[in-house]
Amino acid sequence: MNSSEVTIHPVMLVGAGPGDPDLLTVKAHRLLGEVDVIVYDRLVAKPILSLIPETTERVFAGKRASNHYMPQEDINNLLVDLARVGKRVMRLKGGDPFVFGRGGEEALHLVRNGIPFEVVPGITSSAGCAAYAGIPLTHRGLAQGVRFVTGHSKSDEPLTLDWRSLADPETTLVVYMGMANVKEISQKLIENGLSDQTPVAVINMGTRPQQKTLVSTLTALPETVASSDIKGATLFVIGRVVTLADELAWFAEAAGA
Ligand SMILES: C[S@@+](CC[C@H](N)C(=O)[O-])C[C@H]1O[C@@H](n2cnc3c(N)ncnc32)[C@H](O)[C@@H]1O
Structure with a gap:
């Protein structure tokens, strides 16, 4: 397929909340079963990860305050690359993506690279x-x-x-x-x-x-x-x-x- 035929789906920037899986929003829960790939952080609780279908690709982009496993720039580029090959991408973050979550930076990177996005807030x-x-x-x-x-x-x-x-x-x-x-x-x-x-x-x-x-x-x-x-x-x-x-x-x- 030539790249002009690829359908680009909006990247979903989704908040997973603070840990209790019952605090996921209905929308976040629904989307977990609808996307092709989920790029997730260290703070996303295991019981939430266990709600992801086995067939969905997972990419761990976890980071600690002083030990970044995946530099932010690489995460930004990964989201763009995955969207450009036509994947339905979820970026899943602990809490709310726009509260100390660098969700704003990721959204800016997406929009500046012509990739649409949506935000699903989470409980901070x-x-x-x-x-x-x-x-x-x-x-x-x-x-x-x-x-x-x-x-x-x-x-x-x-x-x-x-x-x-x-x-x-x-x-x-x-x-x-x-x-x-x-x-x-x-x-x-x-x-x-x-x-x-x-x-x-x-x-x-x-x-x-x-x-x-x-x-x-x-x-x-x-x-x-x-x-x-x-x-x-x-x-x-x-x-x-x-x-x-x-x-x-x-x-x-x-x-x-
Ligand atoms: C990088 S910030 C991400 C914040 C996240 N976006 C939010 O809205 O909660 C990570 C910090 O959030 C706080 N945090 C996140 N989840 C927590 C939890 N379940 N219990 C206590 N603190 C938490 C801690 O201070 C942690 O160092």
Whole structure:
């Protein structure tokens, strides 16, 4: 077949949510059975991968914060190449593709190379983890809003966050990818005026059977993390709403830390 006869299908940029397969959208679930190839990340939970038909091609493009298995540029090019040979392609990402997921970069690369795309949002991990930990991200009298930031910086470089505006007791702060910089996060928020007794929830592997939530304070946060054995996807919820976690706990978490 000559390349002009190839039908190009839109690449589907799909959010898989934070882990619990029941949190997949109906659309994401349907598409899993309709595409030819799925390019997926490390954060996509195994029970979700097990929903992929055996005949569907899978490409692992997983990455860790400091150890990229497949460089972003290669992922971008792979999506274009797969679409150009006429495959129905799904790019499956943990959480939501447009929240710290580099989905925007992939979409730009596709559109700039003449490949159509669609986005299927997923439940971002902050929403999923907070809900499963019994923490409303906003709550009358406790938090008027919520901010999502990344706590990841290029190796050995300090974080370039606007600490003064983040140190706001009226707003819940959710830090994605903050484990490596936990000391700096705690110290900068305190230096910029947030009470050192501000409650913090460290939520690990949220929405999954092994979910663990450690409740700490801003000043004790680095020690809480250091003395725990948590590994893998973790985020911090910082703010007064964390005080509700005890009373609103509904999800059976794994024991211990
Ligand atoms: C590269 S970001 C991807 C975020 C994703 N696009 C989203 O919307 O949730 C990866 C970070 O998300 C957070 N994360 C993702 N899934 C999580 C989970 N199940 N439990 C706790 N944190 C999670 C962690 O902070 C992790 O380091």
